[in-house]
Amino acid sequence: MASKLCALADAISRNVADGDLIYAAGFTHLIPFAAGHEIIRQRRKNLVLARATPDLLYDQMTAAGCARKIIFSYMGNPGVGSLRIIRQEIESGRLEWEEYSHFGMISRLQAGASGLPFLPMNPTAATDLENRNPQYRRVVDPYSGKEVVVVPPLNPDVAIIHVQRCDVEGNAQIWGIIGEQKEAAFAARRVILTAEEIVSEEVIRSDPNRTLIPGFLVDAVCHTPYCAHPSYTQGYYDRDNSFYIAWDKLSERREEVHKYLEEWVYGVPDRAAYWEKLGPETHQRLKVASRLSLPVNYGEY
Amino acid sequence: MASKLCALADAISRNVADGDLIYAAGFTHLIPFAAGHEIIRQRRKNLVLARATPDLLYDQMTAAGCARKIIFSYMGNPGVGSLRIIRQEIESGRLEWEEYSHFGMISRLQAGASGLPFLPMNPTAATDLENRNPQYRRVVDPYSGKEVVVVPPLNPDVAIIHVQRCDVEGNAQIWGIIGEQKEAAFAARRVILTAEEIVSEEVIRSDPNRTLIPGFLVDAVCHTPYCAHPSYTQGYYDRDNSFYIAWDKLSERREEVHKYLEEWVYGVPDRAAYWEKLGPETHQRLKVASRLSLPVNYGEY
Amino acid sequence: MPPTAAELMTVNAARLLRDGETVFVGVGLPNLACNLARRTHAPNLLMIYEAGVVGARPSRLPLSIGDPTLVSGSTLVCSMYDIFTLYLQRGKVDVGFLGGAQIDRFGNINATVIGDYHHPVVRLPGSGGSMEMAAWAKRCYIITPHQVRRFPEKVDFVTSAGFLQGRRQREEVGLCGGGPQAVVTDLGILEPDERGELILTALHPGVSVEQVRANTGWNLKIAENLGVTQPPEDEELRILRLELDPQGIYLK
């Protein structure tokens, strides 16, 4: 089995180019903050940032000047409020955007992952968004003569996927909220995996139904513990809700945002240093007690 | 939690009516033979039997006179040869049929499970089947102007799904080959579950990512160990390949088939008696040594 | 201590849920309302989250709709594509809770933009899953404080469909969901009439019709049999205050 292990900085420099369409996957869970921070450090420009929920990561990347355009379906700070940076950039006309409902966004990824030219959705009667985004089209159902709404495939240049565990080839297992990680990996041209743990092939093969991403899709495997903070990794550490709340305040003023980026992104070489810098109190606060799945029997055949 | 536990005979008599479209799911794995045998014993007629791979079960149900029509994508005795009964009935014009490729068949189920009026597939250039089955249609992709092939939803009256374990409400976990079980359950109007083991809710909740079918879809839960023989249940017992080979010989002559049905279907009251009758040598031959999955940590939150 | 506005809304929303139903839950008050219903009259309420979690039993108050407490001990976790196809579009969701910056006369909701879409005055978060929930959940409920800016005659942008310009218009699209069935506010309850127009059907105790009309952006009709809601019971308030939101994050 060929090892694809490399440093996250190398994975980004090899696989992410200026102007690329990036999908850093995850619905609240497993958001690959460390990879986004590395993209900021490497000062990538003119990126198209696609994600159902841009979350703080794309707010930060937009503040750092990486983004030309954003593709999304819910642009909020989940449970807190709005994403102030992206919102200001859109309101001021400095940032392009392309918008869907969650289902439209996820259908685009599923079409991209499936090699299909479009996927249908039933009409919702809410046509304002459809009328303003020419990517939405209509197709006549040949059985009933009624119309369905369709969206085209989304095929990112790069998908970045954080996982709980994978082997060195990139066969990856995820549990907890699995959002759109599998679809993003299959839709993308290149795939960067970050992982809490690199495990032996035998661990993966002990439970093949748990594997969502096959290694042959993967270009780089980066061992990156705590990659997702302030998002979380189910079973590994908790979501740092207080950071999400603090960002709402902090991001009211651009100087504060740039100070944050200086200190926590440009000012640290990598995720290990970032985590170290967060300090023992935060480490303690985000610790999680164990709750294990019961095994299943595959049988020796 | 409301218990839906009942005897398989009751589940069939309440949920399967003459003329129904039945989807007894499973790709080689988990084929619910016990449920099919119960349908034979209750002498249901004019059924439409749908399944990607009819397997021996639909051969037997056809021989017993339950079937009016068959919907399929591969009508063989897997690894052995043809399904002699269904083949003869088709060749003699006594059985209606409707045919797809695997992808077409599975897309019909997926459309049915999704509430969609159709799903697209890329053209394959092999148009002979498409031209002979009017359920296949074409739709113009509004982005490229090229055509895609589409199929309509398949919504069975009853899906019968065999699972390794579920709770009394029908929250069900399956591992090994998962074929089209989830899609069949969501597509169907009524769902009968048969299970090797009925487990506590806590077992299911220890590993929610393993659950494929939510209990609220399910109408009846039948504790039916060895339901799948001569098919198999991963981790519970092996596939009885020698029976599949023997059927090929046996099914050459209708008298032999009727003798088989008399002895092994009409002649036994239920699956427990059938399994008992198979005897200790067969039990021993199909035993499987244990090979457990390694646990994952969900964390206490 | 008398109920706060949030408690009043939560209790009244909880009472709209029936035992055994499947509910598409959002964070905040809908989450509290569902958990309150589960502990009172609807122990078999099945909670579904758009993040892909079914049968959640959160042991703490989730800040976000994707909190890990929703997963641990839940019944089933699936992908977002599955949630939107197999559950929502297939018509397997009985109740959905909606929110937004504006709700209009016909129950249409704006969660997208104030002003022109291409030149926004205020850019809001957008649809998320609400476009589909409003279309396909069998019944939808809206929980929102009653303020005139939140209840314009016509929303700037229809993020999710109520009855459009009237019930018939919604029916023509052939949606499997029945549309908004009630708006629960801190003043009372609005429900659609036979034309799909939201009218005042109940007041909370001590609230006047004039108060409600003053806080509504259109000429609000009053139901002939205008009712008064039952005040929250002690047991409902006890569960909310002591068990579900002891720190008063959402209810104060």
Added chain:
Amino acid sequence: MPPTAAELMTVNAARLLRDGETVFVGVGLPNLACNLARRTHAPNLLMIYEAGVVGARPSRLPLSIGDPTLVSGSTLVCSMYDIFTLYLQRGKVDVGFLGGAQIDRFGNINATVIGDYHHPVVRLPGSGGSMEMAAWAKRCYIITPHQVRRFPEKVDFVTSAGFLQGRRQREEVGLCGGGPQAVVTDLGILEPDERGELILTALHPGVSVEQVRANTGWNLKIAENLGVTQPPEDEELRILRLELDPQGIYLK
């Protein structure tokens, strides 16, 4: 002991596979060919089964394509819908193996019916996954005994597309798969020429051109640089006979 016809076909098919490729595997000889390649020149060959199994490492010879030995110890198991969309239609499969009752001059395959579709003389199993494999796997290979009834000028029914009536016709459909690249028989190897017509490009040692032509249903063209296949090596035969099919189920 000299190689049997089945061994000859299996060894020659195995040699067509390259290390690191993804192969859509059927049971029988294709399964043996893939496992032989994995133990010789292609240790990183990734075996995918239409049942939804990726990275299988069968420890016994599976009778069916859905045998439990394919699952235990494999890398990944997914649904059939995923296999056909995410893997096959998305163009992630390098090689597919096909079989059928008839293969014609342009590599079209019939696995459906002899005679009229609606009034079949012989009803065959049908497509299964072969319609899509033939369209979307980058390269396809066919392993079949060389008999005149199996090689008609034109198949009764095109279950899976080769080059239709010629390469251009296939290209017009815009498939992501390149079509049949070789037919490995017990007499030699056929490959498509620039028009997509199958021509004889190699003979197995000791076989004559006349033998092949006598067993082919059309006027078979012979490649200018007609070759002779390398005879199976002792090591290849040893692996097949002692490790992969010790009971000679498929190879005798």
